[in-house]
Amino acid sequence: MLDTPQAQVPLLDMGTQGTDPAGFAKALGTSFERFGFAMVSNHGVPDAIVERAWAMTKAFFGLPEDQKRAYFQAGGGGARGYTPFKTEIAKGATHVDLKEFWHVGRELARGHRFEKEMAPNVWPDQPEGFKETFLALFKALDDAGLRLLSAIAVHLGLEPNWFEHAVDDGNSVLRLLHYPPVPADAPEVRAGAHEDINLITLLLGAEEAGLELLEKNGSWLPVKPPAGAMVVNVGDMLQRLTNHVLPSTTHRVVNPAPERRGFSRYSMPYFLHPAPDFMIATLPGTITADNPNRYETPISSHDYLHERLVEIGLIKK
Structure with a gap:
């Protein structure tokens, strides 16, 4: 009997969305x-x-620890600015993640209706040009995310612009991640097995490998985007909205092979969120006799996010 080749996450050309939107939507x-x-x-x-x-x-x-910690917002749930090493923990995990990170959120005008739900950004004095660079990256990822959501809407039989009202002024977050070198005998993983909270995550490829997704058969599948490509995954909010037609898959970042443990790993995921007042209510088209509605009671994206941040230790009860 011949061995079956291991499944691979497909690489899709997003450039085809303009010429064949239905074909791209189906592939995605x-x-x-x-x-x-x-x-x-x-x-x-x-x-x-x-x-x-x-x-x-x-x-x-690479800045000194005390300099970075000056941008830590105590009690802020890691929403903006710096979150120190070994703070976040995956739901149900026994070890904290081996990472530190920085969060950039959406810039809102003073007096905006979401001012209470979405904290203002924190900007470091160094390196020079930090604010301008990450506001530009945030905007570019936001635009790419909206195009991907349009394809998802088409795949679900919705109007291509269906998600625009959901994510207008959405509480999206750009996370800058640093996984420092790890000891050869470190028991933790760089990021424990987890699912993302948001609608979709856009992840620019990291230099160092380690991202793995949990296959339906219980095995772990490495996800290695080629240079210049982006990994996109479904988050729990989209899974709930689609009644699990689009699944939010468990994934992790494992410690590297011993010969690579002396190297840092950096990544920049963009967590695309709806607006805080968007109600996550099961899409009628995803409810069938074989797939009854799992979520009879809608929940606002703000309340859902708060519940999950408590679970992963960024907000205390």
Whole structure:
């Protein structure tokens, strides 16, 4: 009997969305239904901005510890600014994650209706150009995310612009992650097995490997995007909205092989969230006799996010 080749998350050309929107939507939706993940090339995020962002990320995390901690917002749930090493823990995990991170959120005008739910950004004095770089990257990822959501809407039989009202002024977050070198005998993983909270996550490829998704057969599948490509995955909010038609897949970042443990790992996931007042109510088209409604009671994205941040230790009860 011949061995069956290991499944791979497909690489999709997002450039085809303009010429064949239905075909791209079908390919993206099929990948999501199978893996909860996809990889996309030609996503439109400018290389120059990405390169500047990598340089800024490495420069910031290379600052002295006391300098970084000056930007930690105690009691803020990690919503903005700096979150120190070994703070976040995956739901149900026994070890904290081996990472530190920085959060950039949406810039709101003073007096905006979401001012109470969405904290203002925190900006470091160094490195120079940090604010301008990450506001530009945030905007580029926001635009790419809206295009991906349009394809998801088409796949679900909705109008292409269905998600626009949901994510207008959404509480999205750009996370700059640093996983420092780890000892050879470290018992933790860099990021424990978890699911994302949001609608979709857009992840620019990291130099160091380690991202794995949990297959339906219980095995772990490495996800290795080629240079310039982006990993996209379904979050719990979209899973709930689609009654699990699009699954939010468990994933993790494992410790590297012993010969790579002396190297840091950096990544920049963009967590695309709805607006705080968006009600997550099961889409009628996803409810069938074989797939009855799992969520009879809608919940606001703000309340759902708060529940989950408590679970992962960023907000205390």
